[in-house]
Amino acid sequence: MNKVALNKLQRELQRRERALESIEAYMDYMRPTGLKPFLYPPEPHHKVVIQRLENLAAGDVLKQIVSMPPASAKSTYCTVIFVTWLLAKFPDLSVVCVSNRKSLSEEFSRMRRNILNTKEWQALSGTSPASNSKSLERLGLDSGGVIYSLVALGTISGFRANLIVCDDAIKTAEQAASRQQMEKLERWYFQELRTRLSGKFRRELMIGTRWSGYDLTAKMLEAVEDDKENWNYLRIPLVADSDDDPVGRKKGEVLWPDQYPPDEVRNIQSRPEDYKTQYQQLPAIQKGEWVHPRHFHRANKIPRSLTMVCGIDIALTIGRGDFTCIVVCGVDANKNVYVLDLYRKQCSADLSCEVMLSLQKQHQFKHVFCDNDNNSKTWGQLLQQGARRTNVFVPLQLVPMANADKEVRAAALRAALLNDRVFFSPASWNADVFREMTEFPHGKHDDFVDALGLVLRRLPQISLPQLPLQQAPELQRQLVPHERGFALNGTIDELFDIRESDRKIWNKGRI
Numbered sequence: 001m002n003k004v005a006l007n008k009l010q011r012e013l014q015r016r017e018r019a020l021e022s023i024e025a026y027m028d029y030m031r032p033t034g035l036k037p038f039l040y041p042p043e044p045h046h047k048v049v050i051q052r053l054e055n056l057a058a059g060d061v062l063k064q065i066v067s068m069p070p071a072s073a074k075s076t077y078c079t080v081i082f083v084t085w086l087l088a089k090f091p092d093l094s095v096v097c098v099s100n101r102k103s104l105s106e107e108f109s110r111m112r113r114n115i116l117n118t119k120e121w122q123a124l125s126g127t128s129p130a131s132n133s134k135s136l137e138r139l140g141l142d143s144g145g146v147i148y149s150l151v152a153l154g155t156i157s158g159f160r161a162n163l164i165v166c167d168d169a170i171k172t173a174e175q176a177a178s179r180q181q182m183e184k185l186e187r188w189y190f191q192e193l194r195t196r197l198s199g200k201f202r203r204e205l206m207i208g209t210r211w212s213g214y215d216l217t218a219k220m221l222e223a224v225e226d227d228k229e230n231w232n233y234l235r236i237p238l239v240a241d242s243d244d245d246p247v248g249r250k251k252g253e254v255l256w257p258d259q260y261p262p263d264e265v266r267n268i269q270s271r272p273e274d275y276k277t278q279y280q281q282l283p284a285i286q287k288g289e290w291v292h293p294r295h296f297h298r299a300n301k302i303p304r305s306l307t308m309v310c311g312i313d314i315a316l317t318i319g320r321g322d323f324t325c326i327v328v329c330g331v332d333a334n335k336n337v338y339v340l341d342l343y344r345k346q347c348s349a350d351l352s353c354e355v356m357l358s359l360q361k362q363h364q365f366k367h368v369f370c371d372n373d374n375n376s377k378t379w380g381q382l383l384q385q386g387a388r389r390t391n392v393f394v395p396l397q398l399v400p401m402a403n404a405d406k407e408v409r410a411a412a413l414r415a416a417l418l419n420d421r422v423f424f425s426p427a428s429w430n431a432d433v434f435r436e437m438t439e440f441p442h443g444k445h446d447d448f449v450d451a452l453g454l455v456l457r458r459l460p461q462i463s464l465p466q467l468p469l470q471q472a473p474e475l476q477r478q479l480v481p482h483e484r485g486f487a488l489n490g491t492i493d494e495l496f497d498i499r500e501s502d503r504k505i506w507n508k509g510r511i
Contacts, residue, residue: 016124019088023050023077026085026124033118037080037111043256045236045247046077052234053082056203057089061232063204065217067281069238070209071259078207079108079167083147084115086163088125091143096161096196098150100171108167109136109149116141153185156192162201164193168208169216176211179405179441186219206231210281213442218283222444238268238279290407290440291417298430299338299423305465306330306338309367310359311454313447314375316349324352325447328363329455333465337416337455339424342433344448349379353386360394367462369454372398399454407441410449412456422452 019029030038056064068074099105122128133140139147152169175181223229240249269275277283315322328341370376433448
């Protein structure tokens with residue numbers, strides 16, 4: 001081999017080494033293929049994403065979230081370029097790529113397959129696509145590596161993976177607005193998708209646009225706050241809104257001006273909800289939208305005459321998950337509700353039953369309300385056993401849920417709060433329940449809202465204490481001294497009018 005050929009070979013080997021070390025160098029190496037993902041050099045925000053992806057590959061982080069606006073090329077870099085670069089670097093890896101619909105999954109798979117079929121990629125990786133595994137759902141390599149292309153919420157079985165790439169798992173705004181759909185997606189991720197992870201590599205990458213305050217990204221970030229997960233979070237907004245912008249922009253500077261010209265930015269900002277959520281990646285809980293804190297009133301004085309009632313939201317887990325919440329309330333003759341005490345704890349069913357029996361003995365509740373669900377039925381049986389043992393009767397009533405979502409079930413509570421008919425006894429727990437109501441329905445917890453909501457839903461069925469009857473002033477004026485006692489000084493018609501007026505006063509307090 002002559003010197004010229006040797007130098008050319010050395011340069012080629014150096015280019016390949018750099019391409020395997022750096023995603024930008026990999027893009028340069030693949031640019032002669034003419035494939036679209038490699039045609040343009042990365043923008044500044046793409047370089048930030050590239051750095052996070054390289055950290056993920058190196059094991060500096062094991063779980064990475066990338067939140068960026070629509071049409072910012074996040075899928076191209078994370079789902080196509082990164083995945084094919086990683087397989088060139090580690091040709092025996094198994095990768096699962098998830099999209100929100102089949103057509104999108106197939107589109108990304110087709111782009112990856114086109115890359116794997118180039119002579120440049122095969123020279124770089126030292127392998128090639130397996131002849132018997134070239135479908136869009138499963139791209140296999142002769143080296144043993146494989147890329148699975150799946151749809152979110154689809155059936156997953158029969159394979160293992162070293163890397164999960166979840167790209168925009170939410171399909172529509174309607175899906176994102178449904179708490180039940182988001183919880184279903186969360187269960188699918190943790191109970192099905194994540195169980196596919198195996199081997200020493202074990203990485204997770206989540207990419208997407210934020211949709212709501214309880215989307216999958218929100219769940220992961222909540223887990224980080226609770227020290228249950230260890231995700232690295234990269235948020236790149238359309239318009240820089242902080243001094244520590246990850247791209248290094250000044251406040252107010254727009255991301256990728258060629259992609260987002262001024263007219264387009266103004267159009268996006270004219271839709272505040274979309275702008276804040278999908279473009280600024282700030283679907284943080286919209287506090288105060290359900291009920292403004294100005295409607296949270298502490299009681300200056302508790303009436304003496306109250307009908308004592310109780311609302312319960314049951315959780316059967318111990319030390320984790322939701323709270324069991326027992327709300328002690330009193331209802332006055334004007335249908336004002338006073339929240340007098342609160343038991344809220346992650347505890348066993350046995351303990352919550354003992355607490356309920358103690359509260360019943362103390363307050364003599366006329367009504368105890370609980371949702372008619374499986375948890376409450378199980379708990380109710382334990383409560384009955386305890387009631388027979390202690391000879392304490394608890395007037396438990398299971399309230400039908402009617403398949404309504406939590407906002408519908410809490411509508412009566414919201415109406416009462418907005419009409420300033422709910423008062424809270426000053427206590428240390430006030431701050432927690434005020435925060436929960438402020439963040440409802442997007443907050444982390446809603447057990448207090450559920451429990452108190454039961455009381456307000458059944459308020460029309462609660463027997464109210466009677467207003468004290470007051471003698472009408474007109475009748476007092478008709479009593480005059482006479483000999484050794486009093487005499488009525490008025491006509492029959494006048495006395496009749498006074499009696500009717502007295503009835504109106506009494507009835508007014510009961511309606």
